Amino acid sequence: MATSRINKPDTSADHELRNCIDTKQSFVMIAGAGSGKTTSLIKGLDYIRSRYGNQLRAKRQKIACVTYTTNAVDEIIGDVQGDSLFHVSTIHSFLWEIISPFQKDIKDWVKQRVREKIAKIQQAIQEYGPRVQQKTKDKDQAEFLRLEEVSRLIDSVNNFRYETGADYTKGIIGHADILRMVPELIQGKTLLKKIVIQKFPFLLIDESQDTAPNVVECFLSVDAQKQSDFCLGFFGDPMQKIYLTGIGKIPDRDNWKTIVKPENFRCASAVLELINLIRKPADQIEQTGGKMENVGGMLTPVVGSARLFILPANEERSTNVEKVRNFIAREEQDPAWRDDSGSDLKILVLEHRMAAKRLGFEQLHAAFKDGTPESIGSGFSEGNSWALSLFQKYILPLIEAQSIGKQSNVMTLLRAFSPILEKEYLQKHKISAEDLKVLDQTIKELVALFADPNISVAQILDLIETRRLAVLDERIAAKLRDEPLLIENAEAISRVLEKYFQCSVNQLLGYDKYIREESVYSTQHDVKGSEFKRVIVILDDEEGKRSTLYSYEKLLGLKPLSDTDTENISEGTESVLDRTRRLFYVCCSRAQKDLAVIWFVQDVDEALAVLKDSIFSDDQIIMEHKLG
């Protein structure tokens, strides 16, 4: 069944896109928020299938589509009905798909990488100044010895795979390695370029503004190699670049087509007017159109609303957010503003920490994110940390199944995870009624323990292990037994696990809800590409003070620019204003109908004064006393 995105009406951009596909002309589709770039991409995929599908299948070729998040991947797979003609994936997984058959090249690269790391540490040791502390020296020495050991052991690794964090001796390449290694190998080897062209004659990349420059360069080098049968297309909006690692604008190329889309189909007119004003100082682009709805058979513009609430940055923040929701629910006669399920309304905060605080997993967040390596922190933020996966995939679903009396689900989970229900174990042992009773009893205990804030993660892990509910990850098991961890980043991981074990186990509940997108909260970065009927954007420089990259107070003129900011602006390098404007633009442009921006500030009157004659008109600005 075709989905609604495929069925959206064509615009002239869709015709231009098809022309590029037919003539194998590579292209960049560049357009603002809600202009239907992803929609055009999906329509393009469908067109390639209908026109060239049989041909491609006969040659065992696929149509590749790369997008930014696993959620977006799932949505696009849904749009193309899971057809195996398409290879829809994130960039990491796509690059891995290309390189994974070349295990020898991977091994050579890893060996070289380890040599580089050893050389770097040797150089640091040689250059120690008189003030270097013994602690640093010991740490460097330990890392040097570990790397030497890795270098020795790597020859015996025969197969590499990838995870978020690297562990070379176990054959694991990290996320960051993939982004570095594969483009390097592709750029350096004509054969690899030819393989990409042969396997994926159509390669479409969404959210290109946040694709790393070396990855873009590598695909451009593949394109430069082509004879005729290759069409590379980038879909993006430089104004929506919100990650520091993104390229922004795709460099101009001779013989490439640029396709523009001037309309916005997503946002109600009140929202569109605001996002045009936010964007204008950056690149002068103003979108036309706006969301339309069918009223009595007539296509009618949706007016919607955009409001700014200026509220004090005090202890009453949460209460005030609730008051805002009630206020809009009354004004718009729309009870969904009070809904907490996360499907009708999204509240966008700057950092995961802010969501963690509101959803009761601040301690867990701090354990994984405060001062930890990127490979650990990102796994936590993305919901795929190995340290938490047993809870996410097994224990929490088990508790839920038990709580709602779904015994069949309980049994399925037990069979998948409990070592005493494994096939191999059962072939050799007979499971006793007593064993089953213990399992049953343990699950009942778990339900009660999760409700108790005094129970720690370590206590639960211990219970899981001793009652043979599951086999623990070996890193977790080692740490529980206080054994040393013999892995990369051992010291940092050990610290994370220590703090994690001390967390109250019920913190996992809030975290799980957040990761499954069953809460109203999301970070401002994570909503990229999505849309919601109702959106609240929280601007709070005080609460977000760790994120020095952004300042809404500077953007809206409440706080003066620093010397560095002024310098950046005068030199034309990216400034805090550029970054904040882009993030603000992305957030506000998620709203289909109603948008509320809540600005928490120390001095509400001062904030009100600086906003006179700004992007918000007087009647859009609401102060605390009006909330009731």
Ligand SMILES: Nc1ncnc2c1ncn2[C@@H]1O[C@H](COP(=O)(O)OP(=O)(O)OP(=O)(O)O)[C@@H](O)[C@H]1O
């Ligand atoms: N041709 C069209 N006619 C009507 N509605 C459309 C059309 N194209 C897209 N839309 C609708 O507009 C909204 C935005 O589309 P889409 O998500 O593809 O835009 P985008 O440019 O990728 O957005 P962003 O860059 O902001 O993430 C969606 O609700 C989509 O269904």
